[in-house]
Amino acid sequence: MENLVFIGDWIKDRVLGSGSFGVVVLWKHQKTQERLAIKTCKWGDELTEKHKERWTKEVEMLQNCQNPNIVGTKQLPPEFKEGLKPVNPSKLPILCMEYCAGGNLRQYLNLPESCNGLREVQVRQILGDMRSALQFLHHNKITHRDVKPENIVIHVLDGPGNMDNGLQGKKKVIYKLIDLGYAKEIDSNSVCASFVGTLQYLAPEIFYSKTYSNSVDFWSFGLLAFEVICGTRPFLPFMAPVQWMAHVKVKTHDNICIYETFHGDIKCSNEMFPENFISKPLKASLEQWLKVALEWDPKLRGRDAPSKVTFNIPSEEKETSSNVVIFNLLETILSKKIMKVFSVATLTHYAYEIDDKTTAFMLKKWIQDDTHIPVEEQILISQNYVITDGEDTVMKYWDENSISVYLYNKQYLIEEKSDIIVPEIVQRSLKPSLPVELIQNFKNCQLLHRNGFYFVMSQMELYDSLIKGLFVRAESLKNESKELVLRHNFVDKNIGKLHVKEETLKKFTTMGKEHVQNLKANGVGTNLLGGFEKLFKEADELSDDISKLQNAWSQLTVRLESAARRRIEGLSTDLNNFISKFNYQALFTKGQTVYVSYKKIENYNDSKGRDKISDVIQLIKDCFKLRNKILMEIRNQRFYCSIKDLSIELSKISEIITNASNFSETLDSHSNSLTDKLSNCMWSTISLLSSDAHNLVDLPYSVVSIQKSNFKIGEPVSTHCMKMVQSTNRVEEDENLKSLIEESLTLRQNHIKLTEKFKTSKNYLHNKAKLDFSFLAED
Incomplete structure (x- = not known):
């Protein structure tokens, strides 16, 4: 060849x-x-x-x-x-x-930056692609029997539009399963009984030379999944299979990891190692899935109940048959939407499982539980725009490949003291009292190098997220300033309309006051004008409130104009200068070198081994120093102060505009109500005068005399009179009074009649005196 x-x-x-x-x-x-x-x-x-x-x-x-x-x-x-x-x-x-030009998966897992597993977007695709491949083989009754990273190759897609933004501009890839040399078809009459596959990925039943079914692929798939997430296999990877199988045999169903502690003890765990790059919600879901995939008993593995059935063939179904759930369960987990949130305030990554019903308020409540930042103090920004509480759903902001939302606190930009997550062995390595022989142990030394480099990478990611978060906040402030101007102009128009209403109402009340004052001076109609006085007082109070609002609004306008004029255009330049001065690239390169060089040392107890340990410890110390220096220096930078001050200022202005808008709406409603009251009071008075004038004796503007009034005893003079409630002990007195009034009115009416008769007789006599009586005279 x-x-x-x-x-x-x-x-x-x-x-x-x-x-x-x-x-x-x-x-x-x-x-x-x-x-x-x-x-x-x-x-x-x-x-x-x-x-x-x-x-x-x-x-x-x-x-x-x-x-x-x-x-x-x-x-x-x-x-x-x-x-x-x-x-x-x-x-x-x-x-x-x-x-497949991308090489195989083992090559990627051997890279220094993969020492603690791959990134979440890669993990998701690998698990999804391998689920598809194995499910297809099992559906066709084929067991692969040698699933391992070396047998997974990476096919790079060519052509335009095949760039994956989640992998920093790298091309999209597909993971493919190869090497079916050990694969074997299984029918209803046969099971496997040959010793095949790579020892470290063997299912227990193969290792013990037992008959087995396609569930051996479930075991290998589980080991593969754990390794791509954590960078190492789950069961005592420093031991040979003959050693670790004995420990795995006695594990419970919930145990998915068996490891050796710092002091050499063997312990079981229901969780994966925390030093990885996947989100907490996905980690929790995959831990439940691994319990199914890494079940010791092949009858239970990958299924929802014990079964001796290799495939779901009708002729083989038993009363105790079960269903294979491992593939559908994984598909469900990978289909879940996880929103990644970076808190600039606390320098921490968070993640939350969301769906079509998740609102902004729900997301803020979850964040409050984790960060203790009250909902009302949170600012959530995605795509350079602030997410408001009124958002129906946050699904539109979800991005499966990167951070979807940045979190800020209204009161400050970065906390004075932010917590830092440090791997346990890294903490131990910094203790001066630590015995040298423990840290020089092969297993501990390897773990220290892995987690020490992981610590550098995690701090590097936090720093990158912080810088990106500052850029996002700066851009959002530009948009926020524009939106505040639009909101200001809208409220300003409403206040202008309110001012017009207030001027009209003021003219109306001024004329009303003058007219009432004239009536009072003449003593006419004052018994009907009490309601107007109350409404005039309310109108004066409304006018005062509107005047105060206008004065405050004028001050806010000046304040907003000042904030809008603040330029942060130079922020990009300032930030880039800061990044060029303070970055983790040198530490990252050093960490790669330290990690690669330690692998070449066979004896960690000699002088070279001790030197390598001191190198990684110094790397960790340098990482702490750089972090502290960055956080101290960044607070004194002009761009940081500009972002912080403008953020606080715009937040206050936004709150004032909201309050002013609500207050103007309240005043507008009060103005409309007061105008209606004045109108109703005026028209009610006019209606009263026009409808009841013929029944009243002493009405303002009335020309009707009391003598022409015609009313009955016991009935109100006006339809607007209120009936007096009489107490029981005065009934007799009231009856007597009523009787006297009736007698008095009777006498008055008789008097009027007699007077009319007298006038008639007088007129008659007067007219009679004018007659000619000369014929009665004597000659």
Whole structure:
């Protein structure tokens, strides 16, 4: 194979991998640039029939497996059939596969920055892609039997629009399962009984040479999931399988991790190691899933109840059959929406599971429980805009790849004292009384290097989030200033309209006061004017309130104009200058060097080992110093002070505008109500005068005399009179009074009648005196 370089237009690029009896070579077409991964068997007649059968089976299986997460096969170009004969002495089928340029997962896990696991976006995709691949194989009754990071390759997608923003501009990838050489079809009449696969990923039943089913893939999948999250396997990774299996055998269903403590004790845990890069809600959900995947009993593993059924084949179903839940459960977990929140105030990352019904107020309540920042003091910003309490849902702000929301406190930008999360072994390493032999222990030394570098990376991420949070706040302040101007103008128009109403009302009340004053001076109609006096007083009070509002509003306008003129355009330059002066890049590079170099030391008890320990301890100390220096220096920066002051000022102005808007609405409502009251009072008075004038004796403006009044005893003179309530002990007196009034009125009426008769007789006599009586005279 080494001497074979050209086959037609194809040129050998490099060897991708070599196994016990197979080799995979990358070939590149010189004209089309197409690449193919071609696997050939490097042995000849010395191969056993079992090996030949395994090889042929792998080729057939791959050709029949059409799934995006299983490496695909391609048609072998004709020229290779002849060209590869010299390097294929066994004459077994040649496997032609698609080329995955991203390497395999083990290479990524071996990187120093992956020492404590991969980032959440990568973890999610790996678990989702492997779920798809294994579910497909099991559905087709195929057990892989060798699931491990080395057998997962990374296919990089080409073409425009295939950039993944969640991976800092890297191209999108697909994870594919390869190497079905150990895979075996299982039907209703067979189970596996061969010792295959990588020892560290073997399920217990394979290790003990027992018969097994496809549940062995569940175990390997669980180990793989734990490793990509935490950077290490869950069960005593420093021991050989024959050692750690004995401890795993006695674990409970809830135990998903067995580890050796700092002092050498063996302990079980229901949780993953806290030093990882995934969010707490996802971590909690996956811990429940790992309990199902890492169940010791293969009858329980991956299922919801004990079962001896390998696949859900109707002919095999028993009364005690159960369902495979491991794939659907994982799919449900990965479909959950987790909103990541970074608190600039406390320099802490938070995460919350949300759905379509999660409101901004609910999110703030959760944050209050974690940070103790009251809901009313929180400022949540996403996409440079403030999230208000009135938001129906926060789902529109969710971003699966990065921080969705930044949290700020209205009272301050960064707390004076913020908590810092430090791995336990890092804390121990800084104690001067720590015995040297304990820290030089191989297991402790490796853990110190891993968690020490993780501590540097976690502080670097916090710093990056802080800088991004300051940029976000600066941009949001620009938008907030514009929105406040719009809100101010809207309220200003309403106050202007209120002022017009107040002027109209003032003219109306001024005229009313003058008219009432004239009536009082003439002593006319004063018995009906008490209600107007009360309304005039309310109008004066309303006018005073409106005047106070206008004065305060004028001051606020000046204040807002001053705040809007404050320029923070130079913030980007100032921030970039600060970042160039203070950053973790040098520490990160140093941490990589320290971590890589310690792996090359075989004996940690010699002088070189002690030097490496001192290097990582110094790295940790430098990280603490840099953090403290950054937090001290940043508070004295101009951009920090500008953001803090303007944030507080705009927050106060916003509160004042809100209060002024509410107050103006209240005054407007009061003005409308008062106008209605005055109108009703005026028209009621006019109605009273027009409807009851003929029954009243002494009404203002009335020309009707009391002599022409016609009313009955016991009835009110006016329909607007209130009936007096009589006490029982005065009934007799009232009856007597009534009788006297009736007699008096009778006498008055008789007197009027007699007077009328007298007038009639007088007129008659007067007219009679004018008659001519001359005929009565004597001659």
